[in-house]
Amino acid sequence: MSDVMLQISQISKAFGGVQALDKVDLEIRRGEIHCLAGGNGSGKSTLIKIISGYYKADSGTISIEGHDHSKLNPIEAIMSGIQVIYQDFSVFPNLTVAENIAMYDAVASKQKLQNWKRTAETAKNTMDKLGITIPPDALVEELPVADRQLVAICRAMVHDAKLIIMDEPTTALTRREVDKLFGIIRILQQKGIAILFVSHKLDEVFEIADNFTILRNGKKVISDAASNVDNDKFIYYMTGRAIKKENFTPKEIRKDKPLFEVRDLCLEKGFEHISFKVYAGEVLGIVGLLGSGRTELAESLFGLLPSTSGDILIDGEAVRIRTPQDAIRHKIGYVPEDRLTEGLFLGQPIENNMMLANIDALTTKRKMIDWKTLHEHAGAWRDELSIKMGAMNALITTLSGGNQQKVVLAKWLEIQPKVLILNGPTVGVDIGAKYDLHAYLHRLAEAMETAIIVISDDIPELIENCNRIIVMKQGRLTGEYSNKEVTEQELMSAVTAQKEEADEN
Template identity: 50%
Template structure:
């Protein structure tokens, strides 16, 4: 870690006493923050603490009710998105806001042309401009590929290049490491170092505390619309950040229930093979056991889960549930066999966003709520909904609220509720806490422990090592489509998991 910039340096950007109200709700109350050139500033806080609102104000998307944004010593009271961009402030959103149908080069250059208020588009000058930026950051990006074909990491690099075309001096990155694997994060951080050398100030908004601590010089933590604390990153550790964020002590110790060693395995996967995705995968899970599966993005970990759930069936190999062979060729086969799956991309795959929480909870288990005449048993449905809604502590006024209105952590609990309602024998979760704040994360892991305690076999696919450490009995490491390591007991530590993933 480089030494923190000295206080004598003039801040590139500072905000003073920002207050913002939406209707009767105060989103920000007197927030102040300053960014120095060449620093990485971590902005941490739970969902709904006001981070997003602050970013929107800095980037000119929202106007503050009071307070000012000062860029290079000049106060801006009426900033809009374009004037923020021309002043050198760039936001890289979690979805990157790129155009999937255009090439990398066009994506890098296009917004600069828009900000320049040009009428004509000079196609010939696009490539050289983009090439200059890509070369400066020493990236390996194919300028002629369409962005829609790129990996998440390459999309992110494209977005960073785009920010630099504007001679950005402040780059705000929203959850930059969430969708990246370990190696990709390392690559991103190398780029970040080059940006710092150029004197760019970076703001990282993140939930992943470890990574953020590794790269940041300063940390600002927000809670309920206020800055709780701010200081040098070296003065903080995981624990103290989490405590400031939640306002309470965080329990992240390893907590796994004892297993009945004699119990027959609930799920046995034997020599599963799908060419191009994974080879010869075998493992078993006992009732009450939580099995972690980890690996780099593209290692085959998601494909294995999808094969078990029948979304993309394996070409060969066998799956046994409670000792009985289950022939899984499709999703209905898997559901019939008692397998539940919480997908990676929950918003598009796991939920009916416009429907109510209640409808979503019972969407997967209507067959279980039939009465004698095969009609729906309203009373039982209501009981299931009420039970899960309160058990899972979903933060909404009532179960009739649409899922779209929920925050990430709460939407995640609805997906979980949907599958718990089907009472599966085996529940597979892909990235169960991606994009969820620390408080919700602990609660979700707790829910999994409780579900396991009732005899369910649970498979958690994740690259969040502390999470695996916290709840898994065993952890399988997948690399290039093969199970390369099986960790159990004392071997399960964040360090060993990271080491095995990269090896």
């Protein structure tokens, strides 16, 4: 028996004429951290579902530890030591940590009675093994997201896991939580457990993965050691196009009058004395950790959390923003942090989502909706932003994350915004779409008509896209940097330095 844990060769799978996977190979050894990357629709999810036995491949072979498992089903996959940690973790919020950890094992053992003593022991042993300390009798719903994920990892471990598949495990985590997670992944690795890590965050891939495999349009593009490639190559493999990573430099900045200005803005329990200006041609970045007040500021500018004092000026004129309606009237657009709960109506078609903010303008004289113009505008944005979609009247949920985000952006572009605020604009967006979004923001800035503010904790993204970046800490602005001068490390320490200070207080 070699130390190959999982060997997949020439796997193909089609769904009603669409070839989701086309002769894909994948090999994972014991104790290997393997990154699976690819844009949305590349076949990543299909491949995971085949490995975990939920889908049956049309052709090709799967072998686990040298045994042929080409007709894998979910139970067999679990019995062979394959565990999936889903993006939503699939933990039970209403049950205790201990019961959650022991649950899979208890169900799989087909026991009729619940053994509380064994549950507690199992949970304790597993957590000890990984050096995790979460109170075992706490309810999962009382835990922060990162701890819920650790519970899911512990649960996977109980079942004698040999391969743990993690589906974009870092999406909801802060940088510090990511470090903790990586620590645990390395412990798993030392125990000889293989990890298949699905991610499209490049820095993470290079930090943690031994090897990687990239899929594009259902085909394997490359499989190699992580040390053999660099950023640019990786992006090339993922998107199929050479993307030059060049920091945004405005062609021209009109300094005479700011497009957008905030003077001494305060929000009780949110932020205080915030002042900044955005000139035509600029993209302004605001960076801060979770809880720095960055989201409160964005929501305040959009009227969701009306500021308690201070002024907001558009084109040099003071405006009153107390509600989102005020904001829209003054042509402020806001791409929120969580598009699924804040940015989109999930039960509605693409077109309605796209045209919503401007619906008042899209009416006929008789105050009826002007569907003809509406269709035209929607079609124009689809082409302008190269949104990949089937029919306009398909549900928004049929789109990938990147394309959904483009729809949110289109919604605000449709009102011809004077101010566009983007909060975490590329969270959960694949690299190709990310590049499109960035490129569009640059073009928009160069059109000199819109003040663009990007709020994020993704430091590389900010440096790449914003010519000026201001740092927010504990509700105050604490520094301003130009993307030409500051390095990622400097900006990172400016953001985290506040952390230690806060700890001392």
